[in-house]
Amino acid sequence: MLAETSLVSTPPTVSAAIIATRSQYLEMFGKEECPVIGEPIFENKPSNDEYASDHRENIRLQRSFGTAAERARRNMNAKLANPLAGYTQEELRQQGINFAITHQMGDEEDVRAFAMGAMLAQVPERYAEVPGLTPQELAVLENEYAHRWSQPWTMYLVICLCSLSAAVQGMDETVVNGAQIFYKHQFGIDRGSESRSNWLLGLVNCAPYMCCALIGCWLTVPFNAWFGRRGTIFITCCFSAITCLWQGFVNTWWHMFIARFALGFGIGPKSATVPIYAAETAPPVIRGALVMQWQMWTAFGIMFGYVADLAFFEIQDPAGIVGLNWRLMMASALFLALLVCCFVFTCPESPRWYMSRNRYDKAYESMCSLRFNKVQAARDLYYMHTLLQAETGMKLGQNKLIELIAVPRNRRALIASELVMFMQQFCGVNVIAYYSSEIFLGTTGNSLTQLSVSNQRKALAASFGWGMINWLFAIPAVYTIDTFGRRNLLLTTFPLMALSMFFTGFSFWIPEDTHSSARLGCIALGTYLFAIVYSVGEGPVPFTYSAEAYPLYVRSHGMALATATTWLFNCLLAITWPSLRAAFTPQGAFSWYAGWCIVGWWLILMFMPETKGKTLEELDQVFSVPTRFHAAYGLRQIPYFFRRYILRQKIRPEILYERDDEVPMTEAGYNTA
Template identity: 60%
Template sequence: MATDKADSQSGGTTGEKAVYRKDSDHSDISRAEVENNRPTQDTGLDEGQRKRLEASSKLENPLAGLSPQRLGQRGEDFCKQHGITDEEDIRAFRLGAMIAGNLNKYDTVEGLTDREKDVLDREITHKWSNPTMLYAVIVICSLCAAVQGMDETVVNGAQIFYKEQFGIGDPNSQRDSWLVGLVNAAPYICSALIGCWLTEPLNKKFGRRGTVFISCLISAAACFWQAFTNTWWHMFIARFALGFGIGPKSATTPILAAECSPPKLRGALVMQWQMWTAFGILVGYVADLAFYEVPDRGIDGLNWRLMMGSALIPAVVVVALSPRWYLTKDRYSEAYQSILKLRYEKVQAARDLFYMDALLQVEKEAMQIEQSKFKEIFTIRRNRNAAIASEIVMYMQQFCGVNAIAYYSTQIFIDSDFSEKSALAASLGFGAINFIFAIPAFYTIDTFGRRKLLLTTFPLMALFLFYTGFSFYIPKGTARVANVALGIYLFGAVYSPGEGPVPFTYSAEAYPLYIRPFGMSLATATTWFFNAVISITWPTLVQAWTNAGAFSWYAAWNIVGWFLVLLFLPETKEKTLEELDAVFDVPLRSIMRYGIAQAGYFWGHIILRRKMRSPTVPTSANTIEYTREQFMKEKHHDPSARV
């Protein structure tokens, strides 16, 4: 048994939601009965599709229908089977199994100490109260995103030197413009066409954390390689190899964080991918400035070589600090010792490891069912709606225009009348803003919500890109410099808490478990493909349309993005897996009608101050939802808890 899976899926029941039906006298009916009596909403499913949906349902709660006595016995059997002999540990697994299978309603479990009850209480009442090691695992894994961020910006500064050295620096040559764009885009071409599609086989072979480890090794080697290139095509090959690291890493890390996180913290923890990408962007600009004036000392282009090579630093840090994992199967005792570091009490660790093992057994059954995952993304409504929403946010993350600035800001500032060194300093300012304004998203992504963040920030991004583009009509001088910089900085300030963190967070949580790695591969392939398109085409776009036209082009896309989010993107904040099924498994026209009604409500109630009822979010839920928060209210005799 791999500890990486223990770490990645531990806490799977923490914060989970169970679904109950309640009759008139409030007696509980088991979830198994609910599932057996729930009407099928996707008609026309073949036998294979039906089995896979049933397997996905089992993955959400593999312990449904077991009595507390049976659960306790299974906990003890787990210890005997895997060589866990300490009496205290056996007690922890007996109680942990009972809690895991009883919807975390720990008050019904006898034998817990006051300390254990208090810790289990705090999982609900203090959502940020978790062991430091849990956050450390997520931070260390997410740090690999800094490799991507650093690459975006070290190449930003380095290209003003190496394009001249490689003979592709003529601003009036269409050939040179295309080649500069092609070299910049190389990692993302590889990620889109090959790298992202390695995610699922690598995850199966090495687990989540193993994939992160391997991809960071590849990234470190490729960054080192870039520093020793001497022609544009050699640089292209080295950067293409970098895509073999970026692709699997970018798809796996958000999944790992999503699976580790309780629902109330999922957005904040998953968005660390974007947070550390922004940090890498900032550090990359720092490296550009730090090495700008380094003399050659017998090596042609030593300054830009140091810039490109410096991007390996965060990858090496991840490789050095990443907690060890166990790739050999059946090393359960070691897995248990590892997960203890991520929980306050043994009963928590035992609960999560026991639940995760049950989850893995069902997962193995699901994997044995013959399936065409690509087909099922588009033929099953729940998957199709998730795919549409995920593809929209991933596409718009690129076509909002941010990476045109990230890759070419130095040249953009030079075109607006900055000197080379001042342009690098101005780019550093953009990196700092991008990082600083990503910090508030820790709070807003799980309170304000994914959908609202995008609907608020897309119009502002459009406005500031139009402002930046039109500033190029100002005659050269201080006024143009100031206005171009202001427009880019304001754009960065609204991008960072919105379209920055939302796409990877949204995509990592939107798909059902059995198809999630494939869905995330599709999502990341989309973002890297259009990342490559922007990188390749920006120099030629500026050459053809000028900076004013190029910025206006992406400003217009932000307006398109606002309408796409309004019509096709359901809200996913604080939703458990079962809630997400209910949110996505509705007719697409219902989601679109809700978006139109929401826009009407905003205009009538917020702008015109009329009394209006807010539209109801469409869901397919046919049952009364029973949450752990509901349990806490009942525990404290809150009358509002009655259903």
């Protein structure tokens, strides 16, 4: 099979994963000409065993998984890994010049920048091999890799915008934690039957996440199409500010429900837009770390919500106003939202959004403000253009949602992505985030309406401690997620989260009459331990994993579905926790989520492939392994781990995704025909 075709005029940096048979090539395109940039060229070769033997070591051999159609799709996806692969420097230089002139960027300096940028875009790390660069340009390109956080001030402004936008969301989620201690009594939520009280409290809490899952997330695409990335962030933060203020003026539980439901229009589209905006403006060397910071700064906002609860806790009611303290808590989240609104338009718009509107001159202007020189800007803009052209050439179907399910490679990515999103909620983290004050207040034997101010303050202080730990331990995840790996992080942290949940639940059995301080301390300790392991594992992994698991042509649809999933189950947790705690008791309720952590560990072991450090074409190989093969492989890792790390036996790891030169190909299961 390998001797049938060969790839000509292809640099050694091009992955052999793009090699396909002539029949697969014709099946994809129906002609022999290269229809889009970067398409490989094929040439018939006579069978030559010596030739094949000489070159086999340089080829990553595909496993014999998948049909011919699936392999063809993998080859089509592979061209998205680098659409410029296979071109000579002179061809790229001319393409850059033509691009600049075609899109009315004909200034001599700009034309030269695109000529240099097109050559750089093929393999950016090999900037020293590109002829014609000035010493100053070479110094900037070298500094880009040596000091990756050395960026123009405009890029730092974008980082601040994305961080504050994440903090707005976190604060929107948690100011209600302390406010509900007071408003549920004022609104009569805690009167009547216990069942009614629990369901009303859960309904009010879950309102914004219900809106996100049902409506808010699905507004992301039209909002971005109409208003751009900055406009969407501005509008959603306006929604957040208005609804936060609105919540401070309500006087009934159903009025509070409506105000909080409207808050979902501010949370949903923003949660999907900000990571996209960060990815489209950041240079490649910091893109992953910047997108990762969404979770870290959301955790900061969660902590800041608890700070607001503590700050306004002791505010006394003036004449004519009942519940001023909780009203200020609920309204306080508007300040961060207003801050974002004030400076969002001082940041440049996403160049990719301008390109989608065919405004290449504005895209270039925007990119220039985000890079140190025009050559850098031209490089990134031209590469972005070639990716868009390659995506446009993907003719795999009309309905991308159907493609997610119908194409086996996409379906396996969907299963893994939805799994980690589901477990992000059903590990129980937001039970603590939304109800920690109620949980800590429940450590006494008194009715919640009879609690002293001291107990309420202690509960809010314990909640603040949880929020601070959740934020601080999200910082190491920026480094561990790319070194330890996504799957390994989850397999390590899920058992620890289960133990923390069991410890928290069992702490409620500590006698409450004489040891209430010990009881509160143990419960707080259990939730703090949970926050530590969650923040480095299941906290940052789901959004990162979902963003990279899908092929580019369905990535936005896959991310929209993943975001809707997390908000749907977020809503489910928020609405059911009060009733679950009443029905199961705190011990049973926390054990319920500990049990889900154990279930999640088994599901991740069997159904979640590792994506750390994989290129796009390598991810196609990873997700082309049939689900049953990966599940069996995951189960076999248990005895392997025991023998390797417990019994200290020297055994080789099993090869699943790609060739290992130390293992015979036939033993590894590769198709060498």
